Amino acid sequence: MNMETFHVVNHPLIKHKLTIMREKETGSKDFRELLNEIAMLMGYEITRELPVEEIEIETPMCHATGYQISGKKLAIVPILRAGLGMVEGLQRLVPAAKVGHIGLYRDPDTHQPVEYYCKLPFEIEERYVIVCDPMLATGGSASDAITMLKKRGCTQIKLLCLVAAPEGVEKMQADHPDVEIFAASLDDYLNDHAYIIPGLGDAGDRLFGTK
Ligand code: PRP
Ligand code: URA
Numbered sequence: 001m002n003m004e005t006f007h008v009v010n011h012p013l014i015k016h017k018l019t020i021m022r023e024k025e026t027g028s029k030d031f032r033e034l035l036n037e038i039a040m041l042m043g044y045e046i047t048r049e050l051p052v053e054e055i056e057i058e059t060p061m062c063h064a065t066g067y068q069i070s071g072k073k074l075a076i077v078p079i080l081r082a083g084l085g086m087v088e089g090l091q092r093l094v095p096a097a098k099v100g101h102i103g104l105y106r107d108p109d110t111h112q113p114v115e116y117y118c119k120l121p122f123e124i125e126e127r128y129v130i131v132c133d134p135m136l137a138t139g140g141s142a143s144d145a146i147t148m149l150k151k152r153g154c155t156q157i158k159l160l161c162l163v164a165a166p167e168g169v170e171k172m173q174a175d176h177p178d179v180e181i182f183a184a185s186l187d188d189y190l191n192d193h194a195y196i197i198p199g200l201g202d203a204g205d206r207l208f209g210t211k
Contacts, residue, residue: 006169006181009045014038014184018162022200028209032085035134035207038162038184039089046130046158046182047074047093072128072156073097075121079104079133079145082203086132086160100124102131102145111194113141118148125153134162134203136183138194139171146176162203163187165196 017034020026026034053070056063074097078084087099103117121127129149136142142159149157157179159172164183167190172181187196195201205211 001166001169002173002177005173005177005179006164006183006186007045008183008186009042011041014041017041018184018200021162022198024201026206028206031206035085035162035203036089039086039132039160040092041089042160042182042184043090043093043130046160050074050128072126075100075124075127075129077102077120077129077131077145077149079131079141080117082135082207083131083133085134085203085207086162090130090132090160097130098122098127100129102148104141104144106137106141106194111138111140113144115144115148120149120152124149125155127154127156129154129157130160131157132160135196135199136161136164136168136172136181137190137196138165139168139175142168143171143175146172146179150176158182163196163199165190165199 017038021031021034050069051071052067054065055068057066074094076090076097077100078087080103098121100120104113104115107114131145159179159181162184164186189197191197
């Protein structure tokens with residue numbers, strides 16, 4: 001595993017909130033709120049290197065030099081369904097970001113991702129893209145989503161997840177060595193059904209109350 005492109009965002013608030021999310025008794029409302037809160041905290045880290053430029057402004061007191069984000073605009077691309085649970089938290093940080101959607105589900109027998117939807121902002125290739133999905137398990141879904149974005153010309157992509165399995169990080173790094181990955185935790189392994197252990201179960205079902 002290449003630790004130069006894989007980052008565990010280590011923060012007491014993130015650790016605390018993620019632990020509550022992992023608890024099996026935590027219900028959808030809390031799960032949803034915590035996921036957005038963690039997405040916002042991680043979004044702070046992931047946007048740390050955005051370029052800024054100086055601008056001249058007038059405060060109520062005087063003329064001053066301030067800063068604004070410069071260069072490419074941002075796009076947030078959740079992988080449906082569970083990635084949706086991170087969008088609001090990220091949009092609170094960057095309200096002007098456009099949102100694209102990539103629909104993939106894992107075939108329950110083969111664990112391979114199946115594409116069912118793709119709607120991306122106009123001129124997506126001109127934007128910094130944050131792909132978000134709370135679970136990086138085999139890495140198949142994230143890798144396919146990023147391949148879809150690259151086919152449309154995207155060159156600057158980061159992956160934001162919550163819980164990553166070593167298998168998923170390794171697949172991502174093999175398929176997309178140029179894409180930095182940010183996670184709140186590197187978990188232990190995948191079980192026979194390709195679920196992350198200890199993980200938090202099925203993120204989509206817990207988020208939307210479908211099981
Ligand atoms: C989950 C999760 C990821 C994918 C991770 O989605 O949200 O998209 O599995 O697994 P992988 O790394 O092995 O591809 P799922 O297919 O369960 O769909 P859902 O979000 O609609 O429930
Ligand atoms: N998808 C999930 O929602 N959870 C896992 O542990 C693996 C894939």
